Amino acid sequence: MPDVEENVPPKDPGDAESGSCKPDASEPTQEDKSGPEEPPALLSVTVLTETVNEVSKLSNKIGMNHDYLMEEKIVPPNSLEGKVKETMHNAFWDHLKEQLSAAPPDFSCALELLKEIKEILLSLLLPRQNRLKTEIEEALDMDFLKQKAEHGALDVPYLSKYILNMMTLLCAPVRDEALQKLEHVTDPAQLLRGIFQVLGLMKMDMVNYTIQSLQPHLQEHCIQYERAKFQEQLNEQPSLLNHTTKWLTKAAADLTMPPPTCPDMPDSPSVAGPSPNEAANNPEPLSPSMVLSQGFLNLLLWDPENEEFPETLLMDRTRLQELESQLHQLTVLASVLLVASSFSGSVLFGSPQFVDKLKRITKSLLEDFNSRPEEAMLTVSEQVSQEIHQSLKNMGLAALSSDNTASLIGHLQNIAKKENCVRSVIDQRIHLFLKCCLVLGVQRSLLDLPGGLTLIEAELAELGQKFVNLTYHNQQVFGPYYTEILKTLTSPEQALETKVESL
Numbered sequence: 001m002p003d004v005e006e007n008v009p010p011k012d013p014g015d016a017e018s019g020s021c022k023p024d025a026s027e028p029t030q031e032d033k034s035g036p037e038e039p040p041a042l043l044s045v046t047v048l049t050e051t052v053n054e055v056s057k058l059s060n061k062i063g064m065n066h067d068y069l070m071e072e073k074i075v076p077p078n079s080l081e082g083k084v085k086e087t088m089h090n091a092f093w094d095h096l097k098e099q100l101s102a103a104p105p106d107f108s109c110a111l112e113l114l115k116e117i118k119e120i121l122l123s124l125l126l127p128r129q130n131r132l133k134t135e136i137e138e139a140l141d142m143d144f145l146k147q148k149a150e151h152g153a154l155d156v157p158y159l160s161k162y163i164l165n166m167m168t169l170l171c172a173p174v175r176d177e178a179l180q181k182l183e184h185v186t187d188p189a190q191l192l193r194g195i196f197q198v199l200g201l202m203k204m205d206m207v208n209y210t211i212q213s214l215q216p217h218l219q220e221h222c223i224q225y226e227r228a229k230f231q232e233q234l235n236e237q238p239s240l241l242n243h244t245t246k247w248l249t250k251a252a253a254d255l256t257m258p259p260p261t262c263p264d265m266p267d268s269p270s271v272a273g274p275s276p277n278e279a280a281n282n283p284e285p286l287s288p289s290m291v292l293s294q295g296f297l298n299l300l301l302w303d304p305e306n307e308e309f310p311e312t313l314l315m316d317r318t319r320l321q322e323l324e325s326q327l328h329q330l331t332v333l334a335s336v337l338l339v340a341s342s343f344s345g346s347v348l349f350g351s352p353q354f355v356d357k358l359k360r361i362t363k364s365l366l367e368d369f370n371s372r373p374e375e376a377m378l379t380v381s382e383q384v385s386q387e388i389h390q391s392l393k394n395m396g397l398a399a400l401s402s403d404n405t406a407s408l409i410g411h412l413q414n415i416a417k418k419e420n421c422v423r424s425v426i427d428q429r430i431h432l433f434l435k436c437c438l439v440l441g442v443q444r445s446l447l448d449l450p451g452g453l454t455l456i457e458a459e460l461a462e463l464g465q466k467f468v469n470l471t472y473h474n475q476q477v478f479g480p481y482y483t484e485i486l487k488t489l490t491s492p493e494q495a496l497e498t499k500v501e502s503l
Helices: 040-051 053-063 080-101 108-123 130-139 142-150 156-170 173-182 188-236 238-255 276-281 288-299 311-349 352-365 373-394 402-414 421-440 442-446 454-487 492-497
Strands: none
Touching: 080 108, 080 188, 108 130, 108 142, 108 156, 108 188, 130 156, 156 173, 156 188, 173 188, 188 238, 188 454, 238 288, 238 311, 238 454, 288 311, 288 421, 288 454, 311 352, 311 373, 311 402, 311 421, 311 454, 352 373, 352 454, 373 402, 421 442, 421 454, 442 454
């Protein structure tokens, strides 16, 4: 079956399948464990994590991700499973073709397929769509079709045409093209095969449309469930918010510290002058929203050895670590592009094709950066300088001098060092972008990117949206607890004016 490229609601929302997507509300049970008894504080955190584990999976997949779509599992065609699956499918459809081509034709397999097609079509209807249901039941009356098959009078092409018309009525617009192609297929077996493929896509469309329709209800259910489970544990262990309080206290202290400075970076028009967004670093009275935003940003720099992780974010720790890794990769990528552009000028980097090619090359070579940064950057520096040299030559421009080439390679290799100035500034600016995303939203923040980040705009948009979704869901669940803690860290007037729940 082809990949599910798009998932959109049906043409008529009233024709959409109605269903329910219920999170697992059963109480998770803690497995019996042998060995020394855990300390009370650690035990409560463990229980907290386990009791909301199942509902957390659902909320993070659906509640946090507004664009969440279920996708069909695609088996790699070159894998053993893929080859076996393809062989079996081809054998079945070849067998069907032989049966329909026989004299007289054998309709046994065709009847089974028509029965399954009928069930799928009926599953795409709402209970109130009695007219369409009656029409399908009559057109695909299996008892009647069996009688016709026994007399060799089963008209498969006619039935296929009817099925295509019904699919056109029920499908999403994105499936129109595939159905139009099927109208020109004359081989009955190939036509039935194509019908099954498109029906599979239509079923996935319907599931995703149902999820999107139910998402607000699912999200609210998950928020209330997670908060109730946390409150149960808090009632048993009043000190459960200690680490959360320390986390927010540190965030408030960080906001009173001046931002770090760095010497001049390589000359580049893309970083000339500060970004207007950098005004966010200017000292101003603390507010709960500022402290909480800083706290979330600090989580992207969390020391993995530090066990005092905020209790309210334990379930999000893995996702935060994934975002931290993605941020780290983008920092190095943007640093490479910035240094390269400062040496090759605006002509090359004015070409989207060249930039995309350089990004693909750099990303592939940075896969081992975490384990072997120096070796990775050595390879990157050599490959990037070669690409710049060749591209300048192809465009009829003067190639880099030997001195400039050596300087370019040297600057790129220095990115491997954590204290590298270019890398430090890019890291600060990505954090600034994420901070703006929390305040203004992703799309507005993309309109005024800090210097040096324009070449990774698409990647930043993805990172920013994931970060905003995660923090928003967390605030919805734990907002009341944050409000109480932040009242002690900010002035009473500001705490009353700013409600964390509405961030």
